[in-house]
Amino acid sequence: MKKVIHKITLICLFILTTPGLGQAQTQNKLLFHCPPLPKSTTPPTPRAHTMADSLVKEALIPLDMETEARIAKVNSRSRQSTKADSARVRAFFELLGSVHGSLHRYAGIPTQDKLEKALADLQQALLLNPDLVSALHSIALIAARGGHDYACAEALYLRALKIEPANAIIHFDYAELLAYQGKFEAAFRYAETAMALADQPSKDIYQWRIMRMHYMAKNYDWVINQCDQHIEKTDQEDFWNNGWPAYYYKGLALAEQEKYDEALEAETLTYAFLSTDGFNLASSARAYAMAGDTAVAKRVLAAVLEPDFEWMPYEIATAYEALGDFDNTFLWLNIAADEGDEWLRWLKLDPRWKRIRSDPRFKKVQERAGW
Numbered sequence: 001m002k003k004v005i006h007k008i009t010l011i012c013l014f015i016l017t018t019p020g021l022g023q024a025q026t027q028n029k030l031l032f033h034c035p036p037l038p039k040s041t042t043p044p045t046p047r048a049h050t051m052a053d054s055l056v057k058e059a060l061i062p063l064d065m066e067t068e069a070r071i072a073k074v075n076s077r078s079r080q081s082t083k084a085d086s087a088r089v090r091a092f093f094e095l096l097g098s099v100h101g102s103l104h105r106y107a108g109i110p111t112q113d114k115l116e117k118a119l120a121d122l123q124q125a126l127l128l129n130p131d132l133v134s135a136l137h138s139i140a141l142i143a144a145r146g147g148h149d150y151a152c153a154e155a156l157y158l159r160a161l162k163i164e165p166a167n168a169i170i171h172f173d174y175a176e177l178l179a180y181q182g183k184f185e186a187a188f189r190y191a192e193t194a195m196a197l198a199d200q201p202s203k204d205i206y207q208w209r210i211m212r213m214h215y216m217a218k219n220y221d222w223v224i225n226q227c228d229q230h231i232e233k234t235d236q237e238d239f240w241n242n243g244w245p246a247y248y249y250k251g252l253a254l255a256e257q258e259k260y261d262e263a264l265e266a267e268t269l270t271y272a273f274l275s276t277d278g279f280n281l282a283s284s285a286r287a288y289a290m291a292g293d294t295a296v297a298k299r300v301l302a303a304v305l306e307p308d309f310e311w312m313p314y315e316i317a318t319a320y321e322a323l324g325d326f327d328n329t330f331l332w333l334n335i336a337a338d339e340g341d342e343w344l345r346w347l348k349l350d351p352r353w354k355r356i357r358s359d360p361r362f363k364k365v366q367e368r369a370g371w
Contacts, residue, residue: 034143034152035123037130037159044129052129056122056138118142136160137170144177145345148370153177168197172206176213180345184217208245216349220253227253248280251287256351260291278304282315286352289322297323311335314343318352330361337368344369 044052119142125135140156143149157174161167172194179187191210195203207230214223227250234246251266267280267287281304288297301319305311317332336344347353347369356362 034147034149034155035126035139037126037155039130044131052125052132052135056125056132056134131163133160133164133167133170136163137173140177141173150177150181166197168194168199168202171197172202172209176209176345179213179216180349182349184213187213208249211245211249212346215249215252216346216351218256218351220256223249223253244280248283251283252352255287255290260287263287264291264293279312279315282312282319285319286315286322289319294323312341313339314341321352321356326356326359326361329356330359330365333365334368337365347371 119139122135122139125132126139129135136156137160140153140160143156144153154174154177157170157177160170161174164170171190175187175190175194178184178190188210191206191213195206195210198206211223211226214226227246230246231250247266247269251263254260254263254266264287267284281300285297285300285304288294288300297319301316301323304316304319313332313336317329317336320326320328320332343350344365347366348371353362
């Protein structure tokens, strides 16, 4: 069961990644209807159990194939980018996926018909076995991140947790659902429970996503303190595996406290660990802009836009915002919406957009992101 739910999380974690499809889903929302939750009156027969499990697996096959194809392409590009640097021979995007939960940026569902077929199979599985947690979890992810039906997702998560109260993954996904709606107190409770239940590899991923929750909740001192503790206890070699996001989130928090030179120092240390990653390079460009060095910021940003880098539209938009170039900010935010960038879930809360929230273009991006 745990293996199935891990796969569901990877496949469905963010389903709006294809240009065109992303626009249709964010502007008009996914063609999604919350399924009625069948009541568990009598236990399903062994045959119904088997059929329901088979339907869940069948629903994920085409999605899994597309996910693996996208991941393989990204890994190939990342390996090519590391050939000239013997000190950084690991595949950067594999690393991002394992330590920062970022591989889902490439896990997409490219066609509406495949998604509709998957939903039909998952809903049929629930009719056969109303307590099938893998189906409840998968539909909840699609409801929240594709259909933007948060009430439906919440009902599905709570049903799943009633059946499996010790399921760490569902506790954490529900925590994030609460957090990006601004329900932080409850989100932190569920995230804490998830950390208590999770295995160590999962904890290594969750800790940074919890850091992001606290950043969005404006708990900047907490973020800085936690990052400093992590930096202090992590040696340089281990930063490859489980450390560099501490500098990233510390830099974000320091910038919100207007400690721009300290923020720049933190962000450049992030870049030192992953110098060929477009995400961290864009965050460095923003840090230079916030520190007042616009010339360097523009040079770094120009480097990010080279074809050697995997573009991270949302992060690129933050750099343009820091430079005061709002036209390009909205250009890249709309590209992020086209691609279903997972950071768009935080659009309403992210403090980096405070200067442009009153701009009518921001409201349009919000609508495209499902807010």
